[in-house]
Amino acid sequence: MKHMKxxxxxxxxxxxxxxxxxxxxxxxAIPAARAELQIEITSGVRxxxxxxxxxxxxxxxxxxxxxxxxxxxxxxxxxxxxRALPRERMPATPSRAEQVASPSxxxxxxxxxxxxxTQALDNGSLAVDFELVNTLTGARLATQRFxxxxxxxxxxxxxxxxxxxxxxxxxxxxFATRIAYVAVDGEPPAQRYQLIVAxxxxxxxxxxxxxxxxxxxxxxxxxxxxxxxxxxxxxxxxVYVQLxxxxxxxxxxxxxxxxxxxxxxxxxHKLALTLGASVGNPDIxxxxxxxxxxxxxxxxxxxxxxxxxxxxxxxLFFTSDRxxxxxxYQIGASAGARPKRITFGGNYNAxxxxxxxxxxxxxxxxxxxxxxxxxxxxxxxxxxxxxHGHLDESPSFAPNGATLIYSERESxxxxxxxxxxDGLTGLRLKASQGEVxxxxxxxxxx
Amino acid sequence: MSQKVSMYRVxxxxxLVSVCALTACASKPSKPAGSGEAGMASAGxxxxxxxxxNASGGGDDEIAGPQAGLLAKRVVYFDFDSSExxxxxxxxxxxxxxxxxxxxxxxxxxxGHTDERGSREYNIGLGERRAQAVRRALLLQxxxxxxxxTVSYGEERPAVAGHDETAWAKNRRVEIVYxxxxxxxxxxx
Numbered sequence: 315m316k317h318m319k320x321x322x323x324x325x326x327x328x329x330x331x332x333x334x335x336x337x338x339x340x341x342x343a344i345p346a347a348r349a350e351l352q353i354e355i356t357s358g359v360r361x362x363x364x365x366x367x368x369x370x371x372x373x374x375x376x377x378x379x380x381x382x383x384x385x386x387x388x389x390x391x392x393x394x395x396x397r398a399l400p401r402e403r404m405p406a407t408p409s410r411a412e413q414v415a416s417p418s419x420x421x422x423x424x425x426x427x428x429x430x431x432t433q434a435l436d437n438g439s440l441a442v443d444f445e446l447v448n449t450l451t452g453a454r455l456a457t458q459r460f461x462x463x464x465x466x467x468x469x470x471x472x473x474x475x476x477x478x479x480x481x482x483x484x485x486x487x488x489f490a491t492r493i494a495y496v497a498v499d500g501e502p503p504a505q506r507y508q509l510i511v512a513x514x515x516x517x518x519x520x521x522x523x524x525x526x527x528x529x530x531x532x533x534x535x536x537x538x539x540x541x542x543x544x545x546x547x548x549x550x551x552x553v554y555v556q557l558x559x560x561x562x563x564x565x566x567x568x569x570x571x572x573x574x575x576x577x578x579x580x581x582x583h584k585l586a587l588t589l590g591a592s593v594g595n596p597d598i599x600x601x602x603x604x605x606x607x608x609x610x611x612x613x614x615x616x617x618x619x620x621x622x623x624x625x626x627x628x629x630l631f632f633t634s635d636r637x638x639x640x641x642x643y644q645i646g647a648s649a650g651a652r653p654k655r656i657t658f659g660g661n662y663n664a665x666x667x668x669x670x671x672x673x674x675x676x677x678x679x680x681x682x683x684x685x686x687x688x689x690x691x692x693x694x695x696x697x698x699x700x701x702h703g704h705l706d707e708s709p710s711f712a713p714n715g716a717t718l719i720y721s722e723r724e725s726x727x728x729x730x731x732x733x734x735x736d737g738l739t740g741l742r743l744k745a746s747q748g749e750v751x752x753x754x755x756x757x758x759x760x
Numbered sequence: 761m762s763q764k765v766s767m768y769r770v771x772x773x774x775x776l777v778s779v780c781a782l783t784a785c786a787s788k789p790s791k792p793a794g795s796g797e798a799g800m801a802s803a804g805x806x807x808x809x810x811x812x813x814n815a816s817g818g819g820d821d822e823i824a825g826p827q828a829g830l831l832a833k834r835v836v837y838f839d840f841d842s843s844e845x846x847x848x849x850x851x852x853x854x855x856x857x858x859x860x861x862x863x864x865x866x867x868x869x870x871x872g873h874t875d876e877r878g879s880r881e882y883n884i885g886l887g888e889r890r891a892q893a894v895r896r897a898l899l900l901q902x903x904x905x906x907x908x909x910t911v912s913y914g915e916e917r918p919a920v921a922g923h924d925e926t927a928w929a930k931n932r933r934v935e936i937v938y939x940x941x942x943x944x945x946x947x948x949x
Contacts, residue, residue, distance in 0.1 A: 502918040525801030528916035530880055547801035549869070550911055551884070561803040572888055572912060575881040588881060594892040594910060596885045617885030633882050640882055665879040678879045685877060705923075707879055723876075726923050752880065 351516030351750070356731070356740040358394035363482055365390060366399040366424040370442070371409035374434025380464075382432050382442050382471040389475035389489040389515065393717075394739025399424050411445040411454040419449040426455075428478060432467075439463055442470045446478055456481045468518060488712040489514055492756040493719060494532040494541055495730060497521075499748035509543060511558055514712075514755070516730075516743045522558060534756045535578045541754075542566070542576035542585060553587060555603075566603065572596050577621050577630075579647075586611070586621035586630055586647070598632050600647060609649050622666045623647070631656065631666040631675065640664045642677060657690065659697055665708065668692075669715045674735065676700075676709040676718055687720050689735060700733045710755045711735075721751040825866070825938025830855035835919075836894055838932045840875070841886070843893040853897045856936055861902030870894050871935040872912040873919070875928035880914055887912030894934045909939075 367387045372380070390396035405418040408429050419427050430444035439461050446456040458477055460470040472490035479487030493516075497508040509523040509532060523529060527546040534541060535555075542555045551573045556563035567573045571590025578585060585601045598611040598621045612618040616636035623630055629646050634653070636643075639661040645653040657663035662680030669676070672692070679688040679699070687701040687709045705723040712719070712732075717739075719732045724742065728749030733740040743750070825831070836849040845853055860866055872891030874883040891910035898908060918931045 502921050505917070523801055523803050527801070528913060529801070530914075530916060545801050546911075546913065546916070556803060563803050571910070572884055574884050588884075590888055590912075594888045594895075594912075596888065617882060617889070619881045619885050620879065633879065635882075635885075640878075662878065664882045705877065723923065 350746045351512065351519070351730070351743045352746065353388075353392060353516060354742045354744065355392060355394060356742050357738065359738045362395055362397040363426065364399065364424050365396050365426040365428065365478075365482075366404060366419055366422070367428040368404060368407055368409070368430075369401065370430040370432045370444070372432040374440075380432055380440070380467050382430060382444075382467065382474065383428070385468060385471035386428065386444075386475045386478065389472060389487075390478065392515065392741055393479065393487075394734065394741070395479075395483060411447050411457070414447045414449075416447065416449040416452045419447075424449055426478075426482065428474075430474070435461065440467055440470070442467070442474060444474045444477070446481055468513065472513065472515075485716050486714045486758070488714045488717065488755075488758070491713060491758060492538070493710075493730075493753050494534065494756065495721075495750050495753040496529050496532065497745065497748055497750050498728070509541070510750075511541070522556060522561060530752060531575055532752060532754045533576050533578055534754055536580055536582045536757055538757045538759055540578075542578060544574050544576065553585070555585075567601060575620050577623055579623050580625055580627040586623060588619040588621065598630060598645070600630075611645060611647065611649065611651065612653065620665050622668055624668055625670060625672045631668060633664040633666065642666045642675065656692075657697075658695075663688075667709050667711055667718075669711050669735070670713055671715055674715075676711065676735075678707050678709070687718065687733065689718075698737065700735070700737050701731070703731075706731075708752045710753055712755050713758045719753040719755050721753060821939045821941065823938050823940045825868075826859050826863075831859055834936045836890075836934045836936070837929065838890055838934075840928070840932065843886070843889040845893055845897055850897075852936075853894055854901055857898045857901030857903050860898060860904070860907050864904070864907075867907045867909070867939050868898075869937045869939055870908060870910045871917075871937060872910065872914075873917060873931055873933050873935070874915050875931045876915045876918065876923065877928070878915075880916070883914035884912050884916075885914075887914045890932075890934050894936070 367383045369383045387398045391398050399422060403422055405422060408414045409431050410429060414427050414429060427447045427449055428444055433441045435441055441459055441461045443459045445454055448455055456477055460473045462470050469490055475489040476487030491514045492511055493514055494511050497510050499506045507525050507529040508521045509529050510519050510521050512519040525545060525547050530544045532541050532543045539557060540555050541558055542553060544551055544553055552568035553566050553573045553576045554563050555566055567587055569589055571594055572588055575588040576585050583603055585603060587599050587601055588596045589599045590596045595615055597613055597618045600609045600611055614636050616634050618632055618634045620633040621630045629644055631642055631644050633640050634643050641655060642657040642663050643653040643655050645651045660680055663677050665678045667676045675690045675692055677688055678685055681699055684704050686699055686706050688697050688699050690697045703722040706720055709718045709720040717732050717734050719730055721728055722731045728751040730743040730750050730753045731740060830852055833852045836845060836852055870891040872887030874886045891912055895908050895910055920927050920930045
């Protein structure tokens with residue numbers, strides 16, 4: 315065991331040096347052309363909240379180019395829970411709560427008005443202030459300032475959206491979060507695979523890895539700093555962890571057979587993995603990222619894969635076909651624990667993802683010949699179908715638990731879609747070229 | 761092993777980018793990520809984007825291998841959700857087993873694949889099951905364990921595009937890939 319740890323330590327150090335060298339070579343890299351993501355709202359609630367988001371006043375040249383109100387409007391309407399008043403129908407353009415004449419806004423049907431100001435500060439950063447007014451009562455419900463570098467202004471606007479969403483709906487918004495996904499371009503067998511990180515609305519895309527061989531299963535660390543993923547770049551599966559900001563990465567598992575399905579423990583210290591061993595029998599293991607200790611969790615001749623931690627870090631959900639067809643089981647995250655079967659409906663339930671509060675399980679289920687996203691209440695066992703595609707897969711919860719993102723195959727091409735966990739609202743993020751898949755929704759940023 | 765030695769090894773990989781360096785590395789603790797193979801991935805820094813330095817291919821360990829008769833056939837096809845070798849696949853596997861049994865220096869990589877239906881990591885398991893089925897058949901017919909390695913790509917590397925049974929049938933497969941040089945010692949699990 316001691317020998318193994320030393321070996322892994324050396325391996326890591328080597329990988330880091332090599333990666334640094336590689337990044338050095340890429341200093342003059344030309345940004346690759348990336349497919350834009352376009353949003354299409356596919357469903358919304360019957361009675362969305364009517365709201366007016368007045369263009370923000372701006373002072374300073376740097377501030378005037380930035381339409382914070384436009385981003386807030388895009389966020390809130392994209393959630394399917396709000397209907398925004400078109401700008402040309404606005405009776406006035408106030409920028410402070412005390413300037414809002416509630417009756418005139420009530421007359422055009424807006425229950426709420428958002429006003430704000432974008433301002434360049436002396437230190438070069440920008441500030442976004444907003445206020446939220448209830449036109450029925452005339453009360454100012456919220457006021458807040460977000461500051462940041464000019465490059466972080468989209469994020470500041472998303473934080474305004476988060477605050478409004480929380481104030482009106484009582485649930486923290488997840489607009490100021492990020493997603494990771496895999497983009498694939500080209501025709502088989504000559505395809506190109508990219509790992510992309512973008513804002514939750516699909517904007518602000520950054521490619522963090524590119525390969526001629528498959529990249530799959532991106533998973534965020536709980537602090538949002540790292541992505542774990544599977545890469546076949548060595549013509550063998552291996553699991554890597556990579557710092558999103560710097561691109562620095564290390565290989566954490568390249569054992570014989572399968573290395574797959576990485577999942578970070580809630581404390582960020584461990585990775586649950588699927589390892590195939592030399593005879594090709596996939597089982598669930600837990601790798602301690604600090605000590606490199608490896609603990610075998612399942613030991614069954616069936617396929618055991620797709621581990622997912624419970625929020626308390628004490629147990630894992632996983633997919634297994636030990637009973638003949640793939641079903642979801644739960645097992646304690648320690649050696650020798652016994653699994654308990656969780657799903658019983660139908661003959662295909664796979665890829666479990668648990669809601670942040672631990673109460674619900676999203677999964678891929680075979681429903682009348684179509685692969686769809688279902689959600690099971692872990693208390694009552696009730697299962698609801700959330701998506702309606704042919705080949706929906708890879709569900710991932712938003713950190714507020716209100717929405718799931720997943721991938722679908724729409725007219726033969728992979729795109730991303732979201733659906734609220736009550737099934738009422740949804741939208742689609744479609745790539746302008748190639749296909750996108752395996753979305754992973756990142757955590758709240760601090 | 762000192763860090764210095766490890767560093768020299770890394771530099772050797774960078775300079776040579778050869779099969780030699782690769783196999784040497786694979787047997788050593790300090791194998792770096794993306795050890796100079798054709799499909800090497802490139803990590804980018806956020807915001808700068810990243811080019812792929814190896815987009816045009818390069819050194820590889822794949823060779824043409826034997827071409828006589830059935831040996832020219834390198835793909836074994838499977839039914840949906842099955843890892844049973846059937847029909848012509850049986851004869852193709854038998855031909856390769858016979859060749860491997862008679863050519864101790866030859867080695868193959870079995871690449872298992874599935875169609876696009878179902879969840880991706882589960883399909884990695886299914887592809888591995890198919891590759892293992894072919895491996896066992898080769899071993900039973902005289903090939904040696906050291907001649908065979910396996911990898912599962914699941915549904916990640918389809919042979920053909922398309923989303924119907926015609927395409928799916930072509931994608932549920934194991935590809936037999938002949939490799940150059942003697943096998944590298946397998947990493948310990």
